[in-house]
Amino acid sequence: MIKRLQQIAQWFDDRLHLTKLFESTAGHHVPKSSGSWFYVFGSGTLLCLMLQLVTGTCLAFVYVPSADEAYLTLEYLTYQQPLGWFLRALHYWGSNFMVGIMMLHMAQVFLFGAYKYPRELTWITGVLLMFVTLGLAFTGQVMRFDQDAYWGLGIGTAIMGRVPIIGSDLVHLMLAGPIIAGETLSRFFTLHVFILPGTILALIGVHLRLVLAKGINEYPKPGVVVKRETYDQEYEAIIKKEGVPFVPAAISKDLVFSALVMFAIFTCAAVFGPKGPKGFPDPTYIQTAPQPDFFFLWVYSVAALLPPYTETFVLLVGPVVATLALFALPFISNTGEKSARKRPIAVLTVVVSLLALSLLTWAGIRSPWSPEMTAWTSDSTPAAFLKGRSPLELQGALVLQYKQCRNCHSLDGIGGERGPDLSRIATRLTRDQLIRQVIQGGGNMPAYGKNLSPAEVEALVAFMLTLHPSNVPPVRDSTIPAQAAL
Amino acid sequence: MKPKSPSTPTKPCACEGTSRRGFFFKLGIGINVVAGSLLAVPIIGYVFSSFRRQAPGQWIPLGALDQFPAGTTRLATYRNPITRPWDGKTGDIPCWVRSMEGGKFQVFAINCAHLGCPVRWFEQSRLFLCPCHGGAYYEDGSRASGPPPRGLFEYEYKVEEGKLLVKGGFIPTLAQPLSKS
Numbered sequence: 129m130i131k132r133l134q135q136i137a138q139w140f141d142d143r144l145h146l147t148k149l150f151e152s153t154a155g156h157h158v159p160k161s162s163g164s165w166f167y168v169f170g171s172g173t174l175l176c177l178m179l180q181l182v183t184g185t186c187l188a189f190v191y192v193p194s195a196d197e198a199y200l201t202l203e204y205l206t207y208q209q210p211l212g213w214f215l216r217a218l219h220y221w222g223s224n225f226m227v228g229i230m231m232l233h234m235a236q237v238f239l240f241g242a243y244k245y246p247r248e249l250t251w252i253t254g255v256l257l258m259f260v261t262l263g264l265a266f267t268g269q270v271m272r273f274d275q276d277a278y279w280g281l282g283i284g285t286a287i288m289g290r291v292p293i294i295g296s297d298l299v300h301l302m303l304a305g306p307i308i309a310g311e312t313l314s315r316f317f318t319l320h321v322f323i324l325p326g327t328i329l330a331l332i333g334v335h336l337r338l339v340l341a342k343g344i345n346e347y348p349k350p351g352v353v354v355k356r357e358t359y360d361q362e363y364e365a366i367i368k369k370e371g372v373p374f375v376p377a378a379i380s381k382d383l384v385f386s387a388l389v390m391f392a393i394f395t396c397a398a399v400f401g402p403k404g405p406k407g408f409p410d411p412t413y414i415q416t417a418p419q420p421d422f423f424f425l426w427v428y429s430v431a432a433l434l435p436p437y438t439e440t441f442v443l444l445v446g447p448v449v450a451t452l453a454l455f456a457l458p459f460i461s462n463t464g465e466k467s468a469r470k471r472p473i474a475v476l477t478v479v480v481s482l483l484a485l486s487l488l489t490w491a492g493i494r495s496p497w498s499p500e501m502t503a504w505t506s507d508s509t510p511a512a513f514l515k516g517r518s519p520l521e522l523q524g525a526l527v528l529q530y531k532q533c534r535n536c537h538s539l540d541g542i543g544g545e546r547g548p549d550l551s552r553i554a555t556r557l558t559r560d561q562l563i564r565q566v567i568q569g570g571g572n573m574p575a576y577g578k579n580l581s582p583a584e585v586e587a588l589v590a591f592m593l594t595l596h597p598s599n600v601p602p603v604r605d606s607t608i609p610a611q612a613a614l
Numbered sequence: 615m616k617p618k619s620p621s622t623p624t625k626p627c628a629c630e631g632t633s634r635r636g637f638f639f640k641l642g643i644g645i646n647v648v649a650g651s652l653l654a655v656p657i658i659g660y661v662f663s664s665f666r667r668q669a670p671g672q673w674i675p676l677g678a679l680d681q682f683p684a685g686t687t688r689l690a691t692y693r694n695p696i697t698r699p700w701d702g703k704t705g706d707i708p709c710w711v712r713s714m715e716g717g718k719f720q721v722f723a724i725n726c727a728h729l730g731c732p733v734r735w736f737e738q739s740r741l742f743l744c745p746c747h748g749g750a751y752y753e754d755g756s757r758a759s760g761p762p763p764r765g766l767f768e769y770e771y772k773v774e775e776g777k778l779l780v781k782g783g784f785i786p787t788l789a790q791p792l793s794k795s
Contacts, residue, residue, distance in 0.1 A: 194700045194702075195700060195701050195702050195703075195704045196700050196701065196702025196703075196704075197700075197702070278704070279730070279731055279732065282725060282729070282730035282731065282785070283729045283730055283731070283746075285730055285785055285787060286725070286726075286728070286729040286730035286787055286788070287729065288787070288789075289787025289788045289789040289790065290787075290788050290789070291789065295787065295788065295789025295790070296787065296789040296790035298789075299785070299787055299789060299790065300664045301662070301664055303664075303785070304664050305664060305696065306694070306696055306783055306784030306785065307694050307696075307704070307705070307707065307783075307784060307785050308704060308785065309694070309697060309698065309701040309704040309705055310697075310698045310700045310701040310702070310704065311664075311698060408703065409703065409704060410703040410704075410706065411703070411704060411706060411707060411708060411724070411732070412689075412691045412703070412706050412707075412708040414689070414708060414724060414732040414733075414734060415734070416732065416745070417731075417745035417746065418731060418745075418746065428746075431728075431729055431747060431761070432746075432747040432748075432761065434761075436760075436761045436762070436763055437763075439761065439763070440763070440788075497747050497748045498745055498746060498747065498748055499743050499744075499745065499748050501734060501743065501745055504738075530738050531738050531739045532736050532738060532739040532741070532743075533739075535736075535743065536748070546748045569758065569759060572759045572760060573759055574739075574741055574750045574752065574758030574759045575758065576739070578740070578752075579739055579740045579741075
């Protein structure tokens with residue numbers, strides 16, 4: 129019986145050459161040192177992609193990419209289709225994990241010098257894969273066709289519109305028409321479901337082909353230097369001396385990590401559920417404050433924090449420079465030390481990039497630059513700021529509330545954070561400085577000269593002059609002798 | 615059981631030179647290039663047809679004049695002149711109409727000049743504020759503060775038969791602002 133089965137297996141192997149295929153792919157020999165916990169992120173990213181393909185295909189059974197109906201199908205998926213909410217959650221969390229693990233993979237490859245000779249193309253295809261993945265993340269955000277998606281497209285449109293000369297052509301190409309509408313969604317659907325997944329699979333083919341052809345990077349040792357003349361022989365010697373087949377000798381940690389990733393995605397999906405949809409994409413409903421998904425929050429922060437005159441330049445030239453730098457990296461640093469222990473600048477680059485991205489993302493979550501649009505009606509003036517005030521000062525407190533000052537200025541930490549907190553304003557500005565600031569604006573504040581009567585300014589400033597702690601006196605104007613003498 | 619394929623002797627490529635095979639190889643490639651280009655023309659033309667569909671602004675009615683009493687700034691909406699039947703609500707575009715004394719108007723696009731978010735009007739402080747990055751504009755649409763590089767995009771308008779009309783039909787950007795601005 130067993131003999132018969134073996135014969136059948138052999139017959140198939142003879143036709144399909146499976147053993148040969150295995151030996152040259154999954155069973156290819158890798159340095160034993162590469163069976164490390166640091167080498168699990170590539171396969172983790174691939175696993176996420178597989179999950180995205182499966183869940184994405186499932187969602188496409190129900191989703192209708194029409195500007196009129198997409199939102200309805202999203203609601204149907206979330207509330208009526210059995211397990212639809214869970215599939216949406218898996219797809220959403222899968223994308224978060226994919227972007228996150230991909231970035232870990234990139235940092236590891238960079239720190240281990242794996243992009244150096246002879247793996248330049250492996251790195252370059254990896255960079256391309258990163259762009260396609262981010263493209264999938266952005267277009268996926270549009271698939272969740274709600275208010276965030278609509279105004280997110282508006283932000284994309286505004287950035288495209290800053291490109292010199294061909295700006296308006298690019299806008300029309302991106303939107304597939306003069307406004308954000310049905311054909312825009314179809315266009316992004318095609319990108320998200322056909323073009324980008326096709327591209328990513330093709331690129332992964334090349335990426336893995338290169339891993340097979342040029343070998344996986346050996347675990348770098350400090351002091352062992354890559355030289356173009358000798359590296360290939362050295363690598364061959366390593367494989368001969370301590371080479372093991374990837375399957376089954378070096379894959380175990382990948383398997384453990386992949387399983388953990390799947391558990392994590394399952395848990396996040398089950399506990400936190402899907403994101404949105406946040407509100408019907410009706411542009412005439414303007415009481416909305418759009419925010420991108422977390423992987424693009426840092427861009428949102430950059431757009432808010434840059435000085436306006438540098439913005440177009442940075443938004444358009446920045447990505448080009450960054451892309452060129454990523455492509456040039458394996459040629460600039462083609463040989464030499466691989467170990468992170470001997471490459472302080474590489475470590476610093478990763479630390480600084482990680483810090484910058486995290487802080488910008490954190491800033492994007494808080495977005496202190498956004499006015500608090502409802503603060504003037506929803507946040508009352510704290511009682512402590514009204515006790516023992518004169519009628520004029522109380523009138524000023526009313527002006528402060530009624531003229532929407534609170535949308536940008538907080539009192540006692542409550543309210544907008546676009547401008548400074550006014551709780552101790554009298555310790556910083558004199559009466560004359562306050563009047564000037566209110567009437568003329570400046571330093572990112574609009575001028576209120578035309579919108580406030582002299583009486584209102586008088587009351588407002590009188591109120592603000594009372595805003596200081598009882599143990600800290602208000603600031604004095606040293607140029608006025610009478611006051612200075614006080 | 616085990617078919618042993620006879621090892622075929624590898625012949626040198628016959629695609630060079632002036633042999634019959636070489637001619638056919640070149641002819642084969644040549645006619646494929648021609649046929650491929652022929653097919654590529656309509657495909658590329660289809661994909662990039664949005665370039666040709668760019669319409670300059672059209673006159674769009676916003677409503678009767680009595681909806682915009684002098685001294686007010688109100689939200690108005692219009693149906694975009696170019697829409698598809700499946701556009702749904704996305705074809706409805708809002709804008710701010712500022713009505714001044716003497717029958718004069720200013721009509722502003724909803725999109726902030728910074729990154730296109732919808733600006734909101736605050737009657738009490740007479741400012742337009744953007745919820746995204748805090749751009750602020752005065753009541754006449756000029757830039758007050760924040761990251762916008764310019765004032766609000768402004769529609770060209772006219773009054774006809776007691777109706778207010780604006781010239782528009784596309785999303786305004788820095789590359790293609792509305793006709794007036």
